[in-house]
Amino acid sequence: MPRHLSPLELIPLVGTSRSPLFIDVRRPAALAASPIRIAGAIWRDHMKAGESLPPSPDRQPIVVYCAHGHNVSEIAVARLVAAGIDAAVLEGGIDAWVAAKGPTVGREAPGVEPGLPSPSVWVTRERPKIDRIACPWLIRRFIDPFAVFHFVAAEWVVDIASETGWIPFDVKDVHYSHRGEDCTFDTLIAEFGLSDPALLHLARIVRGADTARLDLEPQAAGLLAISLGLSATEQDDLAQLEKGMVLYDALYGWCRHATGETHNWPARVA
Structure with missing residues (x-):
């Protein structure tokens, strides 16, 4: 059975x-x-x-x-x-x-086939910092677990996407990018109809860090610092993405399970 x-x-x-x-x-x-x-x-x-x-x-x-x-x-x-x-x-x-x-x-969104018969392929600017790591995390965890990502010179993203059929993101004048005060992470959440409260909390942190509005969430400043440090110490964009997946797993876990938890020293002895 x-x-x-x-x-x-x-x-x-x-x-x-x-x-x-x-x-x-x-x-x-x-x-x-x-x-x-x-x-x-x-x-x-x-x-x-x-x-x-x-x-x-x-x-x-x-x-x-x-x-x-x-x-x-x-x-x-x-x-x-x-x-x-x-x-x-x-x-x-x-x-x-x-x-x-x-x-x-x-089930459907521009550029993404409804049945995902093969992995979706995405392309964006090289040397990612915040949105360009957060968005691949969101895509792999919630949209397409097998998605493939390419990082290329900024001036060639749109031309490469046009020639290959890859989905461009986080560059000007493409579908999946900043809209008003929202960053690309917000755009993906809206386009795919995601409404998980923890994910929406994470989105505010990402938006604050990515758009220099650190007052949106207290954690935005920490995400900005860690993201810039990761970019400065990891020269391979794909390796940076894999390390960033762990970072966003942890942030999402905090948003979902640990926002009320504190950590103090010295530890209280029962």
Whole structure:
């Protein structure tokens, strides 16, 4: 019998490095009728759920969902398990997930294919500081877990995007960039319909650090200092991104679980 996991067991993992890979196996008609998917999910035909998955050796187990968690999910998981893949059914499907207030994203957005049949590819300016690390973190944790990022000379971002079809971000006059007082991180949250309160808190910190409005959140000044220091000490932009993923994992964890926690010295002895 396939293993079943409840939304309440899984929701705390979304947006973290411990999140499973969610595979949406709703039939095409059901998928087309829905404007949302679970945050970070990719779509696959339920009869081919294990095919065309990008390699990810450190990936946590797969969780499959359909509309209600019935036969479509059961077929997909049975096939995955038979192929030696650790997989489970989301109990109650996406309907139960939404009822439990699990995070979702819009199924479609400019440049990003609804089913994510292959990893999305993004391009931005080299030597990232804040937005250009925060945005890839957001994309990988909530939008496309297999997204690929390229950092190039600023003057060539738009030309390269036009020639390759990569998605440009955080440069002037492209869709995913600053809008008014909002930074690109805010734009992505709005475009993909994300509403997780902890993520919105993190967005204020990122906005404050990225737009020199350190009064928006007390943590903005610390994020600015750490981001500038990371850029100054790491010359490889992709290596900086991987280190930055840990930084934003920690900030998101603080926003979600630890804003009320304090740390004092000397420690109180019980």
